Amino acid sequence: MRIIHTSDWHLGQNFYSKNRAAEHDAFLDWLLSSAETHQVDAIIVAGDIFDTGSPPSYARELYNRFVVKLQQTGCQLIVLAGNHDSVATLNESKEILAYLKTTVVASAGVQPFMLYRRDGEAGAVFCPVPFLRPRDITVSQAGLSGQQKQQHLLAAITDYYQQQYVDACALRGDKALPIIASGHLTTVGASKSDAVRDIYIGTLDAFPAHHFPPVDYMALGHIHRAQKISELEHIRYCGSPIPLSFDETGKSKSVNLVTFADGKLAEIAALEVPATQPLAVIKGDFAEICRQLEQFRHAPTDKPVWLDIEIVSSEYLADMQRKIQQVTEDLPVEVLLVRRSREQRERILAGELRETLSELKVEEVFARRLAQETLDEEQNRRLQTLFSETVQELDEENEA
Known part of the structure; x- marks a missing residue:
C-alpha cells in the first residue's frame, strides 16, 4: 500500500493582493504526475484545502478539475477539512465527488473505513479525523475554570482518537493491514511559520503527541513546515506545497510518499515540490x-x-x-x-x-x-x- 500525504493547499489564497492560481495549478499537475509515477493508491489531504470558507470560483475549479483528473489514474482521494475550510462548502459537492473515488470528511463523526489498492484489494484502515471543533466533541459545562476547560477538551480529543482506533481495529479484524489516522491541529513541539493561524480549540493550545493512539502512520495538517513530532517517525506534518508566508522563503516544500508492507510502515520519502514562483x-x-x-x-x-x-x-x-x-x-x-x-x-x-x-x-x-x-x-x-x-x-x- 502506498499513499501520498499532503495538506494545507490553501487554494484561493490572497498573498499581499497576489493570486496564487498559477502556483497551485502547477502543483496539482505535479501531484497528478507523482501519483502516476509512484503508483500511489491513495492521496490524503489533511485539511485546509481552501484558504477561506468562501473560496473564489477559480479555487473551486482547481479543486474539481484535480478530482476529475485523479479519478482517471485509479488513485483514491481523501479530503479532510481544516480550520480554514467551511463544512458547508466541502459538503456541497461531497455526494457527487463520491462517484469519483473521493471521500470528503468535513466534520467529526465519520467512522473508520478501508483504503483500497489500485488492484481493488484492501490496503489499509483509515481513521478520518478532520479539524475538531469543540462543539462537535464536547458539551459545554458552566463553572469550569480555564484549566478545567483545557483538561476537558484534551480528554475529549483523546477519547475521540482512541474510539477511532478501537473501531479501526475492529474493522481490520485479523487482516494484516496498517492503520492510518489524520488530524488538523497543533501538536506540542511543532515548529510554526507566520502563515499558520493559531488554533485555540476552546482553551487548548497544542495536543500532546503521546495522546495519539498507536497507529502505523499519523498524517497531520495545519503546520506549514514539514517535520516529524517528538522524534517519532510515524507522526508527521508534510507542510504546505507552496510557501504561504515570506518566512517560508528558501525552504523546500514537499509531500510525503508513505509505503506500507506486511501491514506495517515501511518507508517515508519526501517528494520535493518544484517551486514556480520566486x-x-x-x-x-x-x-x-x-x-x-x-x-x-x-x-x-x-x-x-x-x-x-x-x-x-x-x-x-x-x-x-x-x-x-x-x-x-x-x-x-x-x-x-x-x-x-x-x-x-x-x-x-x-x-x-x-x-x-x-x-x-x-x-x-x-x-x-x-x-x-x-x-x-x-x-x-x-x-x-x-x-x-x-x-x-x-x-x-x-x-x-
Whole structure:
C-alpha cells in the first residue's frame, strides 16, 4: 500500500493582493504526475484545502478539475477539512465527488473505513479525523475554570482518537493491514511559520503527541513546515506545497510518499515540490537594500521575484515605500511587503518609534493594550483566553 500525504493547499489564497492560481495549478499537475509515477493508491489531504470558507470560483475549479483528473489514474482521494475550510462548502459537492473515488470528511463523526489498492484489494484502515471543533466533541459545562476547560477538551480529543482506533481495529479484524489516522491541529513541539493561524480549540493550545493512539502512520495538517513530532517517525506534518508566508522563503516544500508492507510502515520519502514562483527576503538599511536589489537586475522577466523588504529606518514607513518603489521600477521584481526590521518592531512595542496600524497584527494590538493594565497572572491568562476564543468564533462565523 502506498499513499501520498499532503495538506494545507490553501487554494484561493490572497498573498499581499497576489493570486496564487498559477502556483497551485502547477502543483496539482505535479501531484497528478507523482501519483502516476509512484503508483500511489491513495492521496490524503489533511485539511485546509481552501484558504477561506468562501473560496473564489477559480479555487473551486482547481479543486474539481484535480478530482476529475485523479479519478482517471485509479488513485483514491481523501479530503479532510481544516480550520480554514467551511463544512458547508466541502459538503456541497461531497455526494457527487463520491462517484469519483473521493471521500470528503468535513466534520467529526465519520467512522473508520478501508483504503483500497489500485488492484481493488484492501490496503489499509483509515481513521478520518478532520479539524475538531469543540462543539462537535464536547458539551459545554458552566463553572469550569480555564484549566478545567483545557483538561476537558484534551480528554475529549483523546477519547475521540482512541474510539477511532478501537473501531479501526475492529474493522481490520485479523487482516494484516496498517492503520492510518489524520488530524488538523497543533501538536506540542511543532515548529510554526507566520502563515499558520493559531488554533485555540476552546482553551487548548497544542495536543500532546503521546495522546495519539498507536497507529502505523499519523498524517497531520495545519503546520506549514514539514517535520516529524517528538522524534517519532510515524507522526508527521508534510507542510504546505507552496510557501504561504515570506518566512517560508528558501525552504523546500514537499509531500510525503508513505509505503506500507506486511501491514506495517515501511518507508517515508519526501517528494520535493518544484517551486514556480520566486520569493525573496532582503534586509538592511536603505543603502544595503539598494545594493541587494542589484542581484535581480538580470533575473528572468517572465516571473518577477516577489519581495519582502525588512528595512532599518527611523523614517515613516510610507516614505520608505515610495523610495523603494522608485529604485525597483526598472527591475524584474514586485515588492509585496515593506516592513521594519525585527529589532525596530520590538522597539515599536516599547513605544520608541512612530508606527502605523498596518504594521501590526490584531494579536499585537491586543497584547500592547493588555500590557498597559496592572493584572495578576490569572487575570492576564483569562483575558488572553477570552480574546483567543473570540477571534476563533469570529473566524468560524466568517467561514460558515
